[in-house]
Amino acid sequence: MSQFIQDLGKSTRTSFTKLGRSTxxxxxxxxxxxxxxxxxxxxxxxxxxxxxxxFLIITISGLFVGMVLGLQGYxxxxxxxxxxxxxxxxxxxxxxxxxxxxxxxxxAGRAGSALTAEIGLxxxxxxxxxxxxxxxxxVKRIISPRFLAGLISMPLLAGLFSAVGIIGGQIxxxxxxxxxxxxxxxxxxxSIDFHDDIINGFIKSIVxxxxxxxIALFEGYDAIPTSEGVSRATTRTVxxxxxxxxxxxxxxxALMFGDH
Amino acid sequence: xxxxNNQDTLVGLFVAAGIVGLFFLAMHVSNLSSFxxxxxxxxxxxxxxxxxxxxxxxxxxxxxxxGKVSSISFDPKTYESVxxxxxxxxxxxxxxxxxxxxxxxxxxxxxxxxxxxGGSETYLKADGKIEITQSAIILEKAIGQxxxxxxxxxK
Amino acid sequence: MVNSVSSQDNLVSVRNLTFSRGSKKIFDxxxxxxxxxxxxxxxxxxxxxxxTLLKLxxxxxxxxxxxIFVDGQNVHQLRRSELYDLRKRLGMLFQSGALLTDMTVxxxxxFPLREHTHLPESMIRTLVLMKLQAVGLRGARDxxxxxxSGGMSRRVALARAIxxxxxxxxxxxxxxxQDPISMGVLVHLIKSLNNILGLTSIIxxxxxxxxxxxxxxIYVLSEGRxxxxxxxxxxxQSDSEWVQQFMTGAADxxxxxxxxxxxxxxxxxxxxxxx
Numbered sequence: 001m002s003q004f005i006q007d008l009g010k011s012t013r014t015s016f017t018k019l020g021r022s023t024x025x026x027x028x029x030x031x032x033x034x035x036x037x038x039x040x041x042x043x044x045x046x047x048x049x050x051x052x053x054x055f056l057i058i059t060i061s062g063l064f065v066g067m068v069l070g071l072q073g074y075x076x077x078x079x080x081x082x083x084x085x086x087x088x089x090x091x092x093x094x095x096x097x098x099x100x101x102x103x104x105x106x107x108a109g110r111a112g113s114a115l116t117a118e119i120g121l122x123x124x125x126x127x128x129x130x131x132x133x134x135x136x137x138x139v140k141r142i143i144s145p146r147f148l149a150g151l152i153s154m155p156l157l158a159g160l161f162s163a164v165g166i167i168g169g170q171i172x173x174x175x176x177x178x179x180x181x182x183x184x185x186x187x188x189x190x191s192i193d194f195h196d197d198i199i200n201g202f203i204k205s206i207v208x209x210x211x212x213x214x215i216a217l218f219e220g221y222d223a224i225p226t227s228e229g230v231s232r233a234t235t236r237t238v239x240x241x242x243x244x245x246x247x248x249x250x251x252x253x254a255l256m257f258g259d260h
Numbered sequence: 261x262x263x264x265n266n267q268d269t270l271v272g273l274f275v276a277a278g279i280v281g282l283f284f285l286a287m288h289v290s291n292l293s294s295f296x297x298x299x300x301x302x303x304x305x306x307x308x309x310x311x312x313x314x315x316x317x318x319x320x321x322x323x324x325x326x327g328k329v330s331s332i333s334f335d336p337k338t339y340e341s342v343x344x345x346x347x348x349x350x351x352x353x354x355x356x357x358x359x360x361x362x363x364x365x366x367x368x369x370x371x372x373x374x375x376x377x378g379g380s381e382t383y384l385k386a387d388g389k390i391e392i393t394q395s396a397i398i399l400e401k402a403i404g405q406x407x408x409x410x411x412x413x414x415k
Numbered sequence: 416m417v418n419s420v421s422s423q424d425n426l427v428s429v430r431n432l433t434f435s436r437g438s439k440k441i442f443d444x445x446x447x448x449x450x451x452x453x454x455x456x457x458x459x460x461x462x463x464x465x466x467t468l469l470k471l472x473x474x475x476x477x478x479x480x481x482x483i484f485v486d487g488q489n490v491h492q493l494r495r496s497e498l499y500d501l502r503k504r505l506g507m508l509f510q511s512g513a514l515l516t517d518m519t520v521x522x523x524x525x526f527p528l529r530e531h532t533h534l535p536e537s538m539i540r541t542l543v544l545m546k547l548q549a550v551g552l553r554g555a556r557d558x559x560x561x562x563x564s565g566g567m568s569r570r571v572a573l574a575r576a577i578x579x580x581x582x583x584x585x586x587x588x589x590x591x592x593q594d595p596i597s598m599g600v601l602v603h604l605i606k607s608l609n610n611i612l613g614l615t616s617i618i619x620x621x622x623x624x625x626x627x628x629x630x631x632x633i634y635v636l637s638e639g640r641x642x643x644x645x646x647x648x649x650x651x652q653s654d655s656e657w658v659q660q661f662m663t664g665a666a667d668x669x670x671x672x673x674x675x676x677x678x679x680x681x682x683x684x685x686x687x688x689x690x
Contacts, residue, residue: 137499
């Protein structure tokens with residue numbers, strides 16, 4: 001029993017140490033952003049690997065999610081004779097929840113894991129250490145541009161996801177199932193509020209982009225520099241990002257939509 | 261450096277697509293487009309009961325949306341609900357004997373203000389008042405009355 | 416006693432250095448001197464923390480006790496910006512080469528120049544080609560690091576290490592895993608770079624033969640202590656058992672063949688007992 005308590009104490013301490021390290025790492029990363037700004041080339045290269053390479057998976061998933069919402073929504077709403085409000089249902093669920101959350105989960109799987117593996121391998125092959133010895137700060141040169149790219153890409157990807165999804169819902173709803181197209185859009189416009197829905201969804205996706213990039217980069221930077229260590233770190237990135245995204249989504253939803 | 265050039269183009273396309281997506285959400289999906297009305301004028305109507313009417317509820321005439329509710333307040337002297345509406349200044353020819361009623365779109369739909377033009381030659385001006393109003397139909401009340409009436413008849 | 420030694424003659428002096436990792440003492444109160452313009456080798460069996468020593472000199476690790484002076488500056492008391500300025504004057508050759516895998520050979524050698532200078536691209540090109548010429552790889556400038564052999568990677572890394580014309584180069588196991596020809600090339604390169612550029616070199620190696628061929632002075636480390644030092648000739652003639660075992664490669668000696676274990680016979684007989 002005392003062994004158990006000892007182990008528990010030890011692992012608690014380890015996780016606090018890790019939290020402390022990751023916070024310090026985050027502060028370094030953020031302060032490093034200022035040295036990225038005069039060098040847009042660094043940012044642009046990362047926007048490519050973080051944003052452009054996630055573009056396809058995000059848009060295709062968005063389209064399918066929207067189409068499923070259109071189908072499911074139609075069957076449920078038509079039971080109440082309220083098919084006209086299909087647009088509201090599709091848009092509200094995408095803009096408020098599914099857009100930011102699902103695109104962040106996909107982002108963690110696609111871009112986050114790649115970032116962790118890349119940084120972890122750079123560490124394992126002494127590239128980060130080598131940079132330090134060349135008097136180049138690897139956090140400023142390698143980490144901060146990737147962090148900034150993740151921060152910028154995530155809201156764009158989430159916006160694309162929602163937009164494509166709403167169009168997908170419209171294709172199914174009015175193209176296939178015969179909901180009036182005008183009603184689809186006008187009901188949507190009447191019910192979706194710019195500030196309450198669009199801006200709040202946008203804020204969510206920025207928060208998710210921040211957290212996912214932070215986790216992915218820290219896990220890579222903190223990985224044990226062996227192939228096994230890097231593969232474990234990659235797994236941790238996906239798992240921890242998913243937990244953080246869903247947990248934060250609950251908190252943010254409660255804060256944003258709670259007083260309605 | 262052909263390679264970097266391509267990459268830049270793709271990044272540019274990606275950012276542009278993302279911005280178009282967000283813009284689409286803002287303008288086409290949400291009610292933002294109805295915020296940026298160029299010009300509007302305000303008119304006021306007093307209702308005995310404004311029911312489930314909310315700020316931003318639509319104001320329509322003959323089934324066409326011509327404005328929206330901008331504020332709802334309670335007058336503690338007359339115990340009435342004071343509803344301010346901003347009407348698109350394109351529609352500045354509403355007669356001053358227009359009737360305002362609160363209707364419900366469908367059985368469970370949201371409530372809106374319907375303006376029924378009268379026959380007057382003079383038009384409502386900015387900050388004008390609508391004198392003739394008809395309150396919201398409260399469903400529970402209506403059902404209650406109906407049941408009460410049919411019970412009376414059976415006697 | 417400390418400062419007087421880190422005088423003109425010595426570019427690097429290590430004083431009473433103690434460093435441990437976990438409970439294991441990697442260095443136990445060692446003092447070393449590295450003379451300007453010379454090639455000094457640190458030798459010893461694997462696992463004696465030779466790479467750790469280079470990281471301590473470069474300020475990447477902090478000692479438990481003791482101090483390291485590089486060009487008169489105490490490395491571990493420098494502020495971050497001063498440490499980075501010092502590192503610009505050091506080149507380090509990692510065992511793996513540590514080339515940046517997403518860049519060509521040319522861009523790798525240009526990397527320190529682009530990061531630390533504002534030279535025009537045309538001048539950077541000239542400098543990079545000169546450095547690549549020095550290591551004989553001017554023709555390989557457009558290759559990616561994964562297309563290079565181990566020996567070539569190390570030569571590119573060497574070209575990158577001398578890109579900023581440093582005052583000193585630290586070599587981490589430069590000869591490990593090389594075929595005789597690339598080994599010969601590297602030995603020749605290290606020797607000639609040191610002479611032509613007037614560098615100071617520190618080589619960490621366990622390769623007895625080739626290292627003694629180019630080193631001016633050798634320290635032999637074992638279990639955290641200096642067990643022998645001197646010119647290659649002195650080391651060869653050393654009467655220390657440690658040094659002799661290391662130089663001749665005897666399987667057993669002061670460094671035991673067996674990992675510490677309990678008595679062999681007892682161990683065999685204790686079959687079935689759990690421990």
